[in-house]
Amino acid sequence: MNLTAATNTDRKPAGETLLSLRNVTRSFGSVTALQDVTFDVRAGEVLGLVGDNGAGKSTIIKIISGMFPQTSGEVILEGKPRHWSAPQQALSAGIETVYQDVGLASTLSITANIFLGRELVKPGLLGRMGFLDNSAMTKVAREDTAKTGIRLPHLETTVGNLSGGQRQAITIARSMSWARKLLILDEPTNHLGVHEVEELLRLIRHVRDEGVAVILISHTLAHVMAITDRIIVMRLGQVVAEHSTRETTTSAVVNDIVGATEAEIARSVN
Amino acid sequence: MATPATTVPANDSWLSRRPLIKQQLLLVVALAVIVGIFDVLNPGFLGTDNISSILQDSTETILLAFAETLVIITGGIDISVGATLGLSGIIGSIVLVALGQAGFGALPSLLVGTLAALAVGFVTGLCNALMITRARVTPFIATLAMLGIATGLTFVLTNGVDISGLAPQIATWGNHVFLGVLTLPIVVTAILGIGVGLFLHRARFGRWTFAIGSNARAARGAGIPVARHLTKIYVIAGLLSAVAGVLVFMRLGTGSPLEGANDELNAIAAVVIGGASLFGGTGTIIGTLLGALIIGTIVNGLIVAGIQPYWQTVIIGVIIAIAVMVQERGRARD
Numbered sequence: 240m241n242l243t244a245a246t247n248t249d250r251k252p253a254g255e256t257l258l259s260l261r262n263v264t265r266s267f268g269s270v271t272a273l274q275d276v277t278f279d280v281r282a283g284e285v286l287g288l289v290g291d292n293g294a295g296k297s298t299i300i301k302i303i304s305g306m307f308p309q310t311s312g313e314v315i316l317e318g319k320p321r322h323w324s325a326p327q328q329a330l331s332a333g334i335e336t337v338y339q340d341v342g343l344a345s346t347l348s349i350t351a352n353i354f355l356g357r358e359l360v361k362p363g364l365l366g367r368m369g370f371l372d373n374s375a376m377t378k379v380a381r382e383d384t385a386k387t388g389i390r391l392p393h394l395e396t397t398v399g400n401l402s403g404g405q406r407q408a409i410t411i412a413r414s415m416s417w418a419r420k421l422l423i424l425d426e427p428t429n430h431l432g433v434h435e436v437e438e439l440l441r442l443i444r445h446v447r448d449e450g451v452a453v454i455l456i457s458h459t460l461a462h463v464m465a466i467t468d469r470i471i472v473m474r475l476g477q478v479v480a481e482h483s484t485r486e487t488t489t490s491a492v493v494n495d496i497v498g499a500t501e502a503e504i505a506r507s508v509n
Numbered sequence: 510m511a512t513p514a515t516t517v518p519a520n521d522s523w524l525s526r527r528p529l530i531k532q533q534l535l536l537v538v539a540l541a542v543i544v545g546i547f548d549v550l551n552p553g554f555l556g557t558d559n560i561s562s563i564l565q566d567s568t569e570t571i572l573l574a575f576a577e578t579l580v581i582i583t584g585g586i587d588i589s590v591g592a593t594l595g596l597s598g599i600i601g602s603i604v605l606v607a608l609g610q611a612g613f614g615a616l617p618s619l620l621v622g623t624l625a626a627l628a629v630g631f632v633t634g635l636c637n638a639l640m641i642t643r644a645r646v647t648p649f650i651a652t653l654a655m656l657g658i659a660t661g662l663t664f665v666l667t668n669g670v671d672i673s674g675l676a677p678q679i680a681t682w683g684n685h686v687f688l689g690v691l692t693l694p695i696v697v698t699a700i701l702g703i704g705v706g707l708f709l710h711r712a713r714f715g716r717w718t719f720a721i722g723s724n725a726r727a728a729r730g731a732g733i734p735v736a737r738h739l740t741k742i743y744v745i746a747g748l749l750s751a752v753a754g755v756l757v758f759m760r761l762g763t764g765s766p767l768e769g770a771n772d773e774l775n776a777i778a779a780v781v782i783g784g785a786s787l788f789g790g791t792g793t794i795i796g797t798l799l800g801a802l803i804i805g806t807i808v809n810g811l812i813v814a815g816i817q818p819y820w821q822t823v824i825i826g827v828i829i830a831i832a833v834m835v836q837e838r839g840r841a842r843d
């Protein structure tokens with residue numbers, strides 16, 4: 240957990256290229272979900288990734304977060320080509336992801352979920368045997384969630400007893416706390432009310448100001464326009480446009496999202 | 510995000526905030542009631558001799574139920590635990606007898622026989638794990654296949670006949686009572702129970718076990734090596750079943766190919782009575798222990814009461830059905 244901790248010494252200065260995708264292609268059997276996707280993500284920017292259902296947004300983020308590798312093409316993080324086959328690899332490289340509708344371990348407590356896969360263990364021999372330091376985890380979780388301003392129920396509450404919005408808050412708080420280089424949010428505003436969305440946008444700015452890059456996937460263009468620096472538009476597995484948020488309009492982005500010609504659709508079906 | 514902090518309402522009782530402890534207190538009460546009924550029906554039921562014999566006979570169910578608890582918490586099921594008990598016990602006793610005939614003493618023979626049995630449990634557990642994590646066979650089908658394989662091999666190796674000729678010390682060690690009620694199988698079971706309980710409820714091993722059963726995709730997304738962890742779980746289940754196999758031939762003094770048959774029924778019943786959900790993500794070692802003791806007490810009580818033994822599986826089946834229905838009602842109320 241280092242949202243505000245000083246462990247960002249290896250972080251790129253804002254504006255420098257952090258992650259590059261070069262001709263990334265992914266096939267599932269005979270279906271090509273992504274074709275020659277190329278774009279950059281810069282340190283300290285919020286990049287919007289938009290497109291209709293099936294445009295390939297989720298496939299892109301699953302490759303970046305290590306859920307499965309690309310079929311061909313390059314994923315380059317900080318100048319080094321990567322080929323991840325497990326989320327653990329992307330996580331240890333500093334990439335955190337809030338997956339759409341994957342959720343939390345509902346029978347575990349909030350603290351257990353925040354530290355899932357990265358549990359703190361007791362010092363000494365007990366720690367080497369994997370015995371948990373629950374009080375330390377609760378303490379750090381309380382401090383870090385307080386710093387981010389995210390308000391959570393009692394940290395020992397079982398997640399299954401919480402509302403959808405509260406669960407989403409925990410998922411986001413967890414990823415924000417751990418993100419060192421890149422934070423990927425796939426439809427993070429689902430299940431959130433108006434005030435909660437405002438809070439989320441505030442937090443995204445907070446993370447960006449810490450020098451972390453953010454990729455935001457959302458169907459709600461108002462949020463994308465409000466928070467991003469750049470917008471990548473995808474359609475049928477390809478990048479079709481890139482906008483600088485300050486210099487574009489919602490309708491220009493919408494046109495690119497739905498702009499598939501009849502011919503393009505016919506080609507993708509065949 | 511700005512969700513108001515929903516703390517537990519102040520008028521909630523201490524117990525209602527601790528559903529697991531409440532559940533376990535109910536199990537203790539249920540056990541006490543069952544013991545009380547049998548004690549009224551059969552004066553002397555509560556004597557130290559009979560308590561020791563209930564504990565001694567229950568070690569088999571308890572160990573298999575510990576194994577089953579781990580598997581069920583991950584959201585899986587292992588119906589091969591009884592068959593693994595049978596095969597590992599038979600191979601252990603075959604090795605023991607062979608070494609005895611070759612002139613080795615009872616203790617070294619027992620140690621090597623135990624290692625052979627553990628090797629069997631390791632292999633069956635690993636095969637289950639590979640079928641489940643690599644070939645993506647559902648746990649029920651994978652362990653059903655293993656049940657068939659292990660049971661079949663047990664009968665191939667024995668022709669259905671007991672393995673006799675174990676050194677007489679084996680049964681002596683397996684049944685010697687000390688401190689009033691304790692025996693070697695009871696002590697071994699207690700030590701393993703404490704070990705499994707600590708790693709399950711206090712260590713990362715257990716945290717990951719619960720997380721996988723609760724939401725395997727979230728566990729994987731959080732960087733937990735799910736396939737490797739499941740492999741450990743099924744191997745440990747195999748090893749615990751093998752220990753149960755050794756303790757059985759130590760109690761009986763012979764290796765019987767019939768041992769372990771239908772034992773998975775008792776193990777699963779104990780886990781479900783103990784409060785674990787077959788959907789995964791919940792369960793406790795203490796609950797399972799109480800569930801296994803309830804079953805052990807009922808089985809013993811029926812025998813003492815002179816009821817035809819074939820009624821046992823009928824009654825345990827009914828108990829499983831009731832326990833699951835009670836659980837589902839509890840869940841619906843939440």
